Amino acid sequence: MKRLAKSLTFFLMLSLVVGYLVSGSAFMDWAVAGGLFAVAVVGEGLRYWLRRTRAKKRDSSHV
Structure with missing residues (x-):
């Protein structure tokens, strides 16, 4: 669960930075x-x- 939180936080920050960089005149x-x-x-x-x-x-066992 810790890896998932770190990964999604990283991608959230990355997507916000990219959104800011491609925004042009808008915020x-x-x-x-x-x-x-x-x-x-x-x-x-x-x-x-x-x-x-x-x-x-x-895990499935064939008996």
């Missing part, structure tokens, strides 16, 4: 920042799901 491009953060959340969810399904396959 923040929220669509870009939100989209990048959404990609990070989906990626972390997919990584968690894959790790969980692999662990289930390893």
